[in-house]
Amino acid sequence: MAVIEVSRVSKRFKTYDRKEGVWGGIQNLFRRNPREVKAVDDVSFTVDAGEMVGYIGANGAGKSTTIKMLTGILVPSSGSIRANGYVPYRDRHQYTRGIGVVFGQRTQLWWDIAVVESFQLLKRIYDVSDRTFEEQLEVFDAVLNLKPLLYTPVRKLSLGERMRCDLAAAFLHRPRIVFLDEPTIGLDVVAKENIRQFLKRINAELQVTVVLTTHDLSDIEELCRRVLIIDRGHLLFDGSLEGLRERFECKSQIVFELREPGQVDFGRLGFNSTVEFQQLDALRCQAVFDKKQVASAELIKAIVNSLAVRDVMLDDTTIEEIVREIYSRGEVVTR
Amino acid sequence: MRHLSILGYYFAQYIKVRLAYPGDFLISVFTSLAGTVASFGFLYILFHRVSSLQGWAFEELLFIYGFNLVCLGLFNVLSMNLYEFGERYIMEGRFDQIMLRPLHSLFQVIFEAFRIESFQEFATGLVVVVYVWHKLDLPLTPLDLVLFLLMTICGVTIYLSVFVMLSTLSFWFEDRVGVSPPVFNMIAFGRYPVTIYNVFIQFLLSWIIPFAFASFYPTTYFLQRHEFSSFFALVPVVAATFLVLALILWSRGVRGYQSTGS
Structure with missing residues (x-):
């Protein structure tokens, strides 16, 4: 059963070229040079419930833009997206209750307050019951070893520690779909392994659908049976990892x-x-x-x-x- | 109810963060208080020279001033993130995480930071209002109290709506938008009876940037200046209209949000 359906989606951005230098800056005030950039171009795919899909592409290929459309942050310029029964950007309130998101580059937690306070705040925002909250924390602690981090402000955590907390935060409300944008970026081998183990377990035990983008292809090799490859906005490949190996003269x-x-x-x-x-x-x-x-x-x-x-x-x-x-x-x- | 409990939690967290640096907090309370005292001092010196301003006595002006501080104080507590919206949320891309939570985005932006020291303005304003109420022996019925509360809410709503509208400009113009400070300075114009201004400024303060509806017109009822009663009756209408406009503009902005790279 398809839980995410993306059909013929494109996203165009309008950017303004800027001239350099002081004189250029003054000229920019009066004349702007609009230029249209196609970040995602006519992309279609579906993801079944419980699948773990790797979405890969070089820098600027359109990965993050796709994820942002899938999570409802951006509105597609054309085409349609349905996920978990909702149109992400339109039904944002109901839709975001059922998804979890991790952006490796940016934390979802509140910078200045202790991790556990962030969790408490999320618990209220997502209406998580006390029991579920406790249970989830136990589960996460077992894999991610969270307890020692709970009373530290987020800004004092190392990147690896922060990522563990961010993952826990994304799964706190038991989402049906989780989007991970570069979850292992900048992490050392041990931290990466920790996070992969966690994802494997959650995916297997709770049947959570996972879409993950990464630069690190070993992530994909370890976690995903299926890959989507995007380049310059176009979807180049959609299929199994073995299929990818077979298809291209390996x-x-x-x-x-x-x-x-x-x-x-x-x-x-x-x-x-x-x-x-x-x-x-x-x-x-x-x-x-x-x-x-x-x-x-x-x-x-x-x-x-x-x-x-x-x-x-x-x-x-x-x-x-x-x-x-x-x-x-x-x-x-x-x- | 859910929103209220979340608001309470946001607020408690923010206080905790601020009190982590008590020295900084005390200094900001002190400077804020000094600013308020200075502005009252100005009014006092002004009336030392002239006994009335186009038929308005010192106490009456004090009342308008006090009521204005009550609304402005509450607004200042809530508006901290609106000024920095373009920079903190749009340019730094923090609006992404706002969009990922099942709460109204404006609610989150406003309640993620508070200028706590501005409660001082609210308290000072209230003291001044009570003093003048007593001094001029103005009538005080339960209805008056209810109306005072309603007017306070309307005043805060008008300020918030205007500055939300200005903040939404950041959705379209990613560069820093510098229109908020001059508009903020215009709030001071609303502290005096609009009749002392020329027609142009009267029109501007009533119908374009309706700060007169957030401070002067509401007070006319309590000061028994019934020649302004039709304006007084319009206060809730103006507040509601601007709130709706602000919310529409905001959701337009959210739909056009382009996010940042990666």
């Missing part, structure tokens, strides 16, 4: 190290037409191949059987490389 490579230095005759291996071999130096060789044509197990078996090797390393294409490839091609591939 070159895999095997690097193997010989026992003794020497020249290798790759012809003996019998993969000449499908695998590209290359001797890197006296000891190390590289085999590049397409997983769709060659099973890596077969290739490794052949190498180990016919050559005297000490070490074999298999290296899959990372999503990062695929995305880079998609960006450079810039073609539209939706399912």
Whole structure:
């Protein structure tokens, strides 16, 4: 069942070019040069209940603009959005009760007051009952280790601590959909892992639908089965992570190290037409191949059987490389 | 009811934040008080020279002044974020988080900060009003009390509406909008009987920026100046009209909100 339906949505902004310098500033007072920027262009997709979807794109690709339209902050220039049964910008009051939002760049909490006071204020704003409130705090504390942070003002928290509190705040009122815009930006490995564990658990246990944008593709690899790729306002890909790997020639490579230095005759291996071999130096060789044509197990078996090797390393294409490839091609591939 | 309890919580939090720096808070109360005393001093010196102002006695002016302070004090307590709206909320992008909560956006903006020291103006104004009421032996019925309360609410509403409208300009012009301070200074014009001004300013203060409806016209009823009774009757109408206009303009602005990058 689709919980978010986005159909043919575009968002255009009008910006004014400014001339530089003092004289330019004076000219700007009298003449403004309007320029229209299409941040999101004819984007359509749906998200099912309980799904965890990764929304990726380079800086300025239109990710945040999409999230802002999905959360009701911005009004689409054209097209329609329905989420949780509401039109986000129009039914903002009812709609925001059922969603949670985290912007990695900016806290949702009140800067000067203790974390627990922020939670208390949110509890009142969202009409959360005392019991639910206590329960939620227990759950969050178990995963995010919140208790030591509760009585500190938000401005005194480290980025990682603040993000843990922001996540808890976004889930406090048991939302059905949660939007996370760069939730792991600027965090260290441990903090990232904490947050991923939390998201996995919440998504699995409470069936919360999660839409998350990120730069860090390892977030997506760990959390999401489905990805949407946006570039310069266009949706370039919508499908499963495996589909993404399959669709774009995912070159895999095997690097193997010989026992003794020497020249290798790759012809003996019998993969000449499908695998590209290359001797890197006296000891190390590289085999590049397409997983769709060659099973890596077969290739490794052949190498180990016919050559005297000490070490074999298999290296899959990372999503990062695929995305880079998609960006450079810039073609539209939706399912 | 829910809004009231949230308002109370916002207020309690804000007091806590302010009292975290007691020295700063005391100084701001003191400077605020000094400003009020100075403006009364001006009125006193003025009437030391002239005994009446176009038929208005010193006590009557004092009453208008006191009533104005009651409304202005409450307005000042509530208006802190309106002046900084463009900068704090639009340019810094904090309006995003306002939009994500199931409460009216204007409610949140106004109640996220209070100028607590301005309660001093409210209290001073009330003392002055009570003093003049007693001194001039003005009639005091329960109805008068109710009307005084109603007029106070109308006065605060008119000030809030005007400055909300000015703040909404920030939705369209992202640059700092510098019109609020001069308009704020115009509030002082409303502290005197409008009849002392020329026709142009009378019209401006009544129908364009209706500060006369927030201070002078409401007091005429209590001062028994019944030649202004039709203006007095219009006070709630003007307040309601400007409130509605302000709310319409605000929601227009919200729909046109463009947010900031990322």
